Amino acid sequence: MIDQNMKQAVLDSFEKSFSKKDGVKAYFAPGRVNLIGEHTDYNGGHVFPCALTIGTYGAAAKRDDRMVHFYSCNQDRFGVYGINLDEEIKPTPEAGWANYPIGVIWAFEKRGMKLDKGFDLVINGNIPNGSGLSSSASLEVLTGFILRDLYGFEVSNQDLALIGQYSENNFNGCNCGIMDQFAVAMGKEDNAIFLDTADLSYEYAPIKLEGAKIVIANTNKKHKLTDSQYNARRSMCEEALAILQKTVDIKGLGDLSVEEFEAHKDVLTDPDMQKKAKHAVYENQRTIEAVKSLKDGDLAHFGELMRQSHESLRDDYDVTGVELDTLAEEAWKIPGVIGSRMTGGGFGGCTVSIVKDEAVENFKKTVGENYLKKIGYEATFYTVEIGNGPEVI
Ligand code: GLA
Numbered sequence: 001m002i003d004q005n006m007k008q009a010v011l012d013s014f015e016k017s018f019s020k021k022d023g024v025k026a027y028f029a030p031g032r033v034n035l036i037g038e039h040t041d042y043n044g045g046h047v048f049p050c051a052l053t054i055g056t057y058g059a060a061a062k063r064d065d066r067m068v069h070f071y072s073c074n075q076d077r078f079g080v081y082g083i084n085l086d087e088e089i090k091p092t093p094e095a096g097w098a099n100y101p102i103g104v105i106w107a108f109e110k111r112g113m114k115l116d117k118g119f120d121l122v123i124n125g126n127i128p129n130g131s132g133l134s135s136s137a138s139l140e141v142l143t144g145f146i147l148r149d150l151y152g153f154e155v156s157n158q159d160l161a162l163i164g165q166y167s168e169n170n171f172n173g174c175n176c177g178i179m180d181q182f183a184v185a186m187g188k189e190d191n192a193i194f195l196d197t198a199d200l201s202y203e204y205a206p207i208k209l210e211g212a213k214i215v216i217a218n219t220n221k222k223h224k225l226t227d228s229q230y231n232a233r234r235s236m237c238e239e240a241l242a243i244l245q246k247t248v249d250i251k252g253l254g255d256l257s258v259e260e261f262e263a264h265k266d267v268l269t270d271p272d273m274q275k276k277a278k279h280a281v282y283e284n285q286r287t288i289e290a291v292k293s294l295k296d297g298d299l300a301h302f303g304e305l306m307r308q309s310h311e312s313l314r315d316d317y318d319v320t321g322v323e324l325d326t327l328a329e330e331a332w333k334i335p336g337v338i339g340s341r342m343t344g345g346g347f348g349g350c351t352v353s354i355v356k357d358e359a360v361e362n363f364k365k366t367v368g369e370n371y372l373k374k375i376g377y378e379a380t381f382y383t384v385e386i387g388n389g390p391e392v393i
Pocket residue numbers: 037038039040041042176177178179180344345346
């Protein structure tokens with residue numbers, strides 16, 4: 001579902017910024033929401049995200065010289081930022097948001113896909129910034145998709161996901177897993193993606209929510225320390241894995257069943273580390289169970305697993321915080337809420353809830369009021385649809 005106003009705005013802005021409109025093409029890449037399977041993707045576990053119909057719009061055209069120019073309608077204060085392809089490509093503070101597309105160009109070049117000429121790029125997104133709905137992965141995949149289209153590089157959508165992740169890990173310094181870029185690059189309308197991050201095998205699962213909607217609630221929390229905390233969680237899981245590998249033959253925490261974990265967990269003598277590993281193992285098993293219950297048409301059990309997921313992220317993995325806890329805990333009290341949990345990296349960002357049609361208004365009103373009372377500022381609610389991966393529009 002392409003928003004024609006967003007498309008027009010990005011094309012108008014391109015014309016204004018670069019005084020050119022012939023040969024300009026418009027593109028879109030979605031954001032994503034993860035239904036269940038959190039902090040499992042860097043542990044060789046399963047995830048269950050879907051692409052959204054909100055995302056990042058782009059307008060781009062090749063240039064005759066070796067300059068690449070970037071302008072974001074959402075980050076006007078950066079103005080137009082440019083790089084010269086004949087100079088070393090590296091992250092800089094002045095580039096701001098443009099470090100994401102620049103990182104993707106860098107990653108393409110590392111893979112031997114060199115740009116002969118530069119290009120101009122304008123973007124305009126409708127994913128709320130810092131909301132945990134993958135505005136950065138959306139921008140990375142959008143950039144990769146545009147490079148493929150403009151330069152004719154032979155890369156699959158799955159490669160676009162891997163390149164996006166590589167650039168985020170090695171250029172932008174966040175050690176993220178593959179979930180976000182994969183969900184963005186491989187999105188399919190009305191389907192979630194059941195992805196095994198151990199080997200990237202995946203299947204689409206139709207989300208037929210008869211009589212219910214997916215509602216996202218944004219904490220609007222301003223100060224997040226996501227990257228450093230995220231990287232710290234990841235390192236702790238890696239340490240736990242190394243210790244467990246001395247007694248069990250596994251490649252990732254996702255290889256362990258709950259029973260195997262319980263039988264071996266005492267080798268993790270640091271109680272905090274044991275809790276983090278427990279989350280990774282249990283959450284992976286919950287995700288597998290959740291997808292099965294969806295296939296069996298047992299949405300109520302899916303909802304119960306969403307709740308367990310949030311509780312584990314709150315109590316064991318420690319990535320929620322009072323804002324996300326308030327949204328989820330208030331949601332659980334509302335009749336007609338099938339399930340609710342934090343989604344994405346945590347420490348702020350959003351919750352995702354499955355809410356019966358007739359309960360949506362009351363859900364937004366009551367959770368919204370109680371959130372404001374407790375936290376002191378408002379949450380924002382969006383009823384979302386599951387959309388496709390990147391496309392020329
Ligand atoms: C962020 C990362 C993902 C994933 C989630 C947590 O969104 O980018 O790779 O680890 O957090 O599930």
